[in-house]
Amino acid sequence: MKPPAFDYLRAESVSDVLEGLAQQGGDARVLAGGQSLMAMLNMRLAKPKLLIDIMRLKELRKIERQKDAVVIGAGVRQADLLAWPDLAEALPLVALALPWVGHVQTRSRGTICGSLAHADPSAEMPLTLVALGGEVLLRSAKRRRRVAAKDFFAGMMLTARSDDELIEGISLPVTRGSRFAFREVARRHGDFAIVACAAMKIPTGVRLAVGGVADVPTARDWPRLEGTALDDALNAFAYELGARDDVHATARYRRDLVRMIGRDLIGEVLQ
């Protein structure tokens, strides 16, 4: 398993990246930590003509605390964010979910934004972005735009990013006074999730976000439900996600996990 041939560009400024993307379009890929892209290249599931390495750009490696949000740059590695002293206080859900991303040996290199760009349906960071209602900051040579999490993920490993756009960073809202819970079921810790769930208390009730079942991570809000009303709502949601059988688990098992974990987590955040 060796990658196909490509040119390699070590960007020295963001405009280098944008220029490369503008020229090469869909034949270019941005290389950050490489923990998803390099595997795709080795298996030849991706065959770009140009790789643009952004990891020497200091301006993309910032974690910035704003008034009601945290902006995480494209070059911020998962291990960097885990080691950020404000993480548990500013982004408690990320603090819960991030240790489930890969292993120590891959979090050391992999980036937060890279995981979002890859958009694996069972990955934890896309799920967290959707649960928190964050935004993706996209930039091309011509324009800048912000895309809401729910509009960013367009399908299995598909996103709303255009070929000429760089994911410059993400913005995650800081929600005070809420409660969060996260749980995942996988064969081993660090493997792809069979089902991953995040729950949070919101002013109108509760939100549950589910990854690993539908093609994209999906969030649902409910008013404060209890007893059989909650069971019915979770059951309907589990079916709506359109679970499929695969080598890891049956559709029925996935629905069961959504119902069980969903109920547990909602109980945790509403207690």
Added chain:
Amino acid sequence: MSRLKADQRHAVRFSLNGKPVEGEAEPRMLLSDFLRHQLGATGTHVGCEHGVCGACTIVVDGMLTRSCLTLAAQVDGCELKTVEGLAPSADRLGVLQQAFRRNHALQCGFCTAGILMSLDHYLAKNSAPTEAEIRDLLSGHICRCTGYTPIIQAALEAAAQLASSKKETSDA
């Protein structure tokens, strides 16, 4: 900005276990292949080549790194540490390596280089690890011989030994 052409070989220079090395690589050449084929540093093993098995794990600029998920071109100018850098001299094993030997923490040895690099990196920062922490760290490696138990024993033993030797030095 430098654009390296796909069909040409380009100079790659970095520090390997404290010594400057250089070679030539096409942009697509994996670091694992560069180490083994260009530099002859065959201590780093290659298993799955998609980042799952952990056999090729090395340390780049202080970060644990899957060398099969890294291009040689990416580490130009970096500092690399591989399993060849663990022993204090050619005829002596390091503390962690000795603990592996005592505890039969390897059988075929294919996964060992990567596991040693992860543990060496971890123990340097965490002098008193728990068994749970070692198990979490080892989840990034696959060993098909040992069942992991002797690896965990070796890691805990090495940690204790390293901690006590550090204490002696600092008391002296």
